[in-house]
Amino acid sequence: MKRWEALFWVALVFVTTYGLISLRTATVNATYDYVKIEKQLKIEEQSLQNLRVEWLKLTSPRHLQALARKLGLKAPGFQQVIRYDPNETTLQASRVN
């Protein structure tokens, strides 16, 4: 009986040790995955920021105007703009000249 008891304790120690080591290994592996994902996330964030900057460059007034010029477009003069005032019943040219 005492021999079985000793064997049980040895087995318990072995299983516990194995469990702990497995848990530790899994944790370390999860950390590696986490770091990997984090790096990827950072790269994606950087790409997103670069795209945002690219968008801002493309929508900058100077760039838009250069494009408009290429297309032969010209901003209307203020005399050509008709403003709508919801309080008035008729449309009115902002400048009559």
Add this chain to the structure above:
Amino acid sequence: MIQMKPRSRPHESTEPNVNPGVSWHRIRFLFGCVLVFLMAIGFKLFKLQVVGNEDLESLAQKQFQRVGKTAPYRAPLLDRNGEELAVSISSSSIFARPRLIRNKRKAATALAKILSGSPEKWLHRLDNGKGFVWIARQVEPEVAHKVSALNLPGLFIESENKRVYPNGKLAANLIGFTDIDGNGLMGLERGLNSTLVEKSQRYSLVPDGKGNPSYIERPKDAQATSMPAVKLTIERHLQHVVEEELEQAQRDTNAKFVFAVVMDPKSGEILAMGQTPSFDPNRANDSPLENHPLRPFSTGYEPGSIMKPLFVAEALQQGKLDTKSLVDCGMGQIKIGKVTIREAEAKEKFGLISLERILTVSSNVGAVRVAQTLGPDMVKQALGRFGLISKLNLPLPGEAVPHYAWDSYLKNQIHLATVGFGQGAAFNLTSVVASYAPFANGGFRVSPHLIPPTEPLVPQRILSARVADRMRSFLTSAVESKEGTGKAAAIPGIRVAGKTGTAQKYVAGSGYSGGKYMSSFVGFLPAEAPELIIGVMVDEPQGKYYAADTAAPVFQRLAGRALQIMNRIPKQPFVPSTELALAPASPSEIPAPVKDEKGRTLMPELRGTSMREAMERLGGMAVPMRIKGTGYVQSQTPQAGTPLGTSSTIELAFSPSS
């Protein structure tokens, strides 16, 4: 028969005979020694682990933990509509610790393939004996990824924040730029450095055997930190239009520099501030240094005739002259001591002319007479009241402020005379533009600003509404009249008020330079209810140099587009008439009562107002009043900004001139 000695069990034995050669006493002694030794170790362990372990704990942490730093973060700068003018993006920088690199030639060859340059260049850099070498700063993510994939010991990649100006040259001089380490060097980047920068934060990590980090304290995501973006009063599209017109003006006039300021005359908000030539802040080092300063703010110039309206207004305000006064212009010249001051053109010979005509034809002699009538004290007072001799409260470095000993300077009759027509004292364009705001907003001094104030500004009246109205009318004549110098600034369909100024350029060391001029125009529009005030300066125009031919046309082109962009084109069509209606201040021009956070009405600034206007401004307040004298408010009790209660009594003292 052999007699066997019975086997005895150890525990039954009182004196085990393990080794007949070793005595039991020796074993005991040895056991005792081991026990003492173990106890000593235990005691030492107890001492190390339990008693006084703080120093050792920190020592252990130092051995196992590494401390990292997040990259310093700069908050973005936005325009008034929230559009980004300057942003920070994360980027990667590559550095080397050459002593850790085993094969430097191999590393140099690999770097040369990814980055530009020859292997010899990189080898030279890695072999210079230094412990730390930057390889490349703020590179594209792909480049950093390629270098990382080399897996070369001794090469490292660090995350940094990179400042980017997505609009390129737009408002470059105003925004400024930073160095590669993120320190503001010019413009708002420098002036707002402490507001924009969140310093790098420390965090600790425990690396594992492979050097992979396992964080103890997670570093905060720098982009998501608390540093808020700074919103400016600038309008991005208007700024672009300003710069485009300035570039056109430079092509037309071949000027050295052209710069402009657009401001809201009621609030003092600076809507645009531009100059040409400028530079791209993303590549600031590629442009000449002289293109970097913000010239509307940091260049002091002699405004010339633009100063004349300020002294005319002061003379009217102080009651020294009135609108019907006639000034002797000496048929084109006036002698002060040994110096003769003449009109700009020899053919201009004026006799007795009105204040309005002095401004319309821009008479130098008339302006000298006005300055002489005021005297040195009042001229200095006028400069102070219009905000020209104090610093602007803008978060920008390098403001040009005149440092004169004004009292002694103006006592010299020649200086007094020249200051009267805008020579002999230099101011920056932003101050000069702000000094015209009282003509446009009914008499209130405004404080130009680039960041919306957190608390409402209490307007300070410096001109009565009547004087402000008169000045508005005079300046409209200077543009609309046939002999007005500002005719070129007139916009069909919109009334413009303004004044030209052409001054000889003062060059340090050689005095006034023949053939070098500073030509400017400051005006506001629509003259009936001004929405924008604009100043344009042309520095050293070639060929035609009068402001009427250089700065005024720029104003004309710019002002129409500015009104359109800011959606401030007047609703009512302009009906041409010879005189601007000079009605008393309309309710819209009378500032609404200011209230404090408890809802109590604050006493308004009434000094300088007429009795009628003072009553209008106090009309809605059920507070008893005591009035002394007639004319304009000389003093008031309580002071402006004091909360008015039911038990308050307002006392106003009037006198014929404020």
